[in-house]
Amino acid sequence: MEYCVVLPAAGQGKRMRAGKNKQFLELRGEPLIVHTIRQFELDPWCKQVILVANGQEIQAMKELAKTFQLSKVTSVVEGGEERQYSVKNGIDSLKDDSIVLVHDGARPFITIDVIHRLVEKAKEIGAVTVAVPVKDTIKKVTSQKVVKTLNREELWSIQTPQAFKLAVIKEAHQKAEEAKMLGTDDASLVEWNGHVVGIVEGEYQNIKITTPDDMLFAEAILKEREMRKDDENRTRL
């Protein structure tokens, strides 16, 4: 089951406070964005990666793709002021009518198992997001006073990838732009446009690298995955 993926990587990484776009920060000697792209390079269902970059970083991203032999990166598209506009530029560059995934360049730990479950469901219902049940108690707060404790059974933390039939996401982005509607994810535009969005339960390790602490968590996840791979190799021998 084939799909294309749009990877928005045109942010500034302000909350990371690294003095540069966090996509270029290294984890085990490789830039963050390379880790993310690699997950899709390894997936036989992925036929094309559209990378979205800041205008002044397009060349650097193209060089990364060459250096790290990321052969599925077919184009590097210029991003916009907001994540939503970056994603729209990526989606507008796609023509064929397959399933399209939108995945944050800053989420390097997505797994093929989750991607495949997502793509299968998107084929069926047209719009799906990866999500995990919240672990904390969530309260609505106004002026530093609790207004209400929300029912945790109904609350999910939304991640990427989010998968759509191309026509569904193109229409939602187009209408949102016309109405000046800005969402923090792409599924919210599809919901707003009147389309049902399904959920696929994902993994807590699919973190978005946002603040310096996340680099520590990322190192721990990489270590755990390496150990798991070593164990699997030993069992095979």
Ligand SMILES: Nc1ccn([C@@H]2O[C@H](COP(=O)(O)OP(=O)(O)OP(=O)(O)O)[C@@H](O)[C@H]2O)c(=O)n1
């Ligand atoms: N105008 C923008 C803003 C964000 N992104 C991308 O969207 C993803 C999720 O955004 P976030 O983690 O908020 O990244 P930044 O915007 O870079 O971070 P910050 O808000 O701290 O500046 C990232 O891969 C980021 O590069 C983008 O392509 N274009």
Ligand SMILES: C[C@](O)(CO)[C@H](O)COP(=O)(O)O
């Ligand atoms: C799309 C997203 O990753 C879903 O959790 C998230 O909404 C991006 O938001 P951010 O404010 O740009 O971090």
